[in-house]
Amino acid sequence: MNSKESPPEKNKKINIAIDGYSSCGKGTLAKQLAQHLNYVFIDSGSMYRAVTLFVLDHHIDPQDEASVERVLGDVDIRFDLNSETGRFEVVLNGVSVESRIRDLRVSSQVSYIAKISAVRRKLVEIQQKIGLNKGVVMDGRDIGTVVYPNAELKIFMTASSEVRADRRFAELEQAGQKVTWQEVFDNLVSRDTIDSSREDSPLTMSSDYRVLDNSDLSREEQFALAMTWVSDALNEIG
Ligand code: DC
Numbered sequence: 001m002n003s004k005e006s007p008p009e010k011n012k013k014i015n016i017a018i019d020g021y022s023s024c025g026k027g028t029l030a031k032q033l034a035q036h037l038n039y040v041f042i043d044s045g046s047m048y049r050a051v052t053l054f055v056l057d058h059h060i061d062p063q064d065e066a067s068v069e070r071v072l073g074d075v076d077i078r079f080d081l082n083s084e085t086g087r088f089e090v091v092l093n094g095v096s097v098e099s100r101i102r103d104l105r106v107s108s109q110v111s112y113i114a115k116i117s118a119v120r121r122k123l124v125e126i127q128q129k130i131g132l133n134k135g136v137v138m139d140g141r142d143i144g145t146v147v148y149p150n151a152e153l154k155i156f157m158t159a160s161s162e163v164r165a166d167r168r169f170a171e172l173e174q175a176g177q178k179v180t181w182q183e184v185f186d187n188l189v190s191r192d193t194i195d196s197s198r199e200d201s202p203l204t205m206s207s208d209y210r211v212l213d214n215s216d217l218s219r220e221e222q223f224a225l226a227m228t229w230v231s232d233a234l235n236e237i238g
Contacts, residue, residue, distance in 0.1 A: 012234060012237055012238060013039070013133075013134035013135035014134060014135075014151070014152035014153060014230075014233050014234060014237060015131050015134050015135075015136050015137075015138070015148045015150075015151040015152060015153075016030075016033060016039070016136070016137040016138070016151060016152070016153045016154075016155070016230070016233075017138060017139075017140075017143035017144035017147070017148050017151040017153070017154045017155070018030050018137065018138070018139040018140075018143065018154075018155045018157060019139070019140060019141055019142065019143050019144055019145070019154070019155070019156055019157070019203065019205070019209070020139075020141075020155075020156055020157030020158050020203075020212075021157075021158055021159075021164065021188075021192050021195075021203070022164065022168075022188050022191045022192060022195070023164040023165070023167060023168040023188055024157045024158055024159040024164050024214065025157060025159065025167070025214055025219075025222070026139035026140075026157050027043055027139055028219060029139075029155070029157065029212075029219075029222055029223065029226055030043070030137045030138070030139040031087075031137075032219070032223045032226075033137050033223070033226060033227075033230065034137040036223075036227070037135075037137075037230065038135075039135045039136060039137050040088060040130070040135060040136050040137070041087065041088065041136075041137050041138075042079065042088060042127070042130055042136060042137070042138040042139075043090070043138075043139055043140075044123070044127055044138055044139065044140035044141075044143060044147070045110075045139070045140055045141075046089075046090040046098070046101055047077050047090060047123045047126070047127075048110050048113055048114045048119070048123065049090075049097075049101035049102070049106050049107075049110050050075075050077055050090050050092040050097050050101055051068075051072075051075055051077070051113050051119055051123070052101075052106050052109050052110045052113045053092065053097055053100055053101055053106055054071070054074075054075050054092060054093070055068055055071070055109075055113060056105065056106065056109065058071060062109040062110075062112040062113050063112045065116050065118075068113065068116055068118075068119065069116065069118045069119075072118055072119065072122060074093075075092070075093070075122075076092070076093050076094070077090065077091070077092060077122075077123065077126060078090075078091050078126075079091065079130070080096065082096075102175070103177060104172075104177065104179055104183065104187065107187055107191070108187055110191075111190070111191045111194035111195055111198075112194070114141075114194075114195065114198070115194065115198045115199075115200065116200075117200045120142075120200055120201055124142075124146060124147055127143075127147045127148075128147060128148070131147070131148055136148075141195050141201070141202075141203040142201040142202075142203070144156075144205075144206070144208070144209060145201065145204060145205075145206060146201045152233040152234075152236065152237060153210070153229055153230060153232075153233040154206075154208055154209045154210065155209065155210050155211075155212055155226060155229065156205045156209040156210070156211050156212065157212045157213075157214065158211070158212070158213050158214075159213060159214050159215045160215045161185065161188060161189055161192075162185070163215050164188055165181060165184050165185035165188055166181075168184050168188065169181045169184045169185075172184065210229050212225065212226065
């Protein structure tokens with residue numbers, strides 16, 4: 001066996017970047033991979049959502065960039081391990097805000113916050129520190145292009161807008177939120193547009209991404225496919 005064919009060393013770790021549109025299952029796949037590989041899962045969108053929550057709680061207009069920038073110094077974002085779930089949760093100024101960042105109040109404003117370069121600079125710095133030692137699965141919009149441009153595996157996830165709205169609507173309904181399917185659909189489409197057309201770090205893909213369209217794939221099928229890519233990436237560094 002030459003060195004190229006050797007199995008990867010068990011302790012070799014990679015960073016996995018998962019980017020794509022809103023609600024196409026990035027988090028689900030990222031969690032599955034992290035659990036299976038014993039890696040850390042980081043939902044970078046939760047950081048933009050936490051900043052949005054702070055801004056809204058302080059009665060600042062998320063579209064007023066200057067005011068948002070002025071208070072950024074007062075925003076401390078970190079991740080703490082929740083010992084019950086075994087997952088890292090976003091903590092805003094010392095308080096876990098996981099349960100408050102998914103409602104439509106935050107979802108409808110977060111794209112404006114994510115357009116602000118000063119916000120992105122602050123959060124990207126934190127995200128890059130988390131990945132220094134490898135073994136991170138991070139999902140977002142700019143992970144493979146800006147945060148970890150050297151990630152050993154980059155996955156771009158997509159699914160039709162209708163399929164994504166169906167899934168998101170079901171999640172919100174289950175969480176007891178009173179929203180209509182149309183509101184969820186409109187919010188998705190509007191976020192996709194803002195996220196893909198903003199000047200700073202728009203959602204985009206380079207040729208080194210693997211594309212995963214899961215409109216017609218089950219969770220198990222998409223996980224199996226992604227794991228073949230993980231094996232390839234581990235073999236490459238092995
Ligand atoms: O993944 P999500 O829906 O929780 O993301 C919330 C918002 O944050 C979404 O409008 C896109 C933005 N975002 C971003 O610009 N860059 C990231 N790395 C992650 C999220």
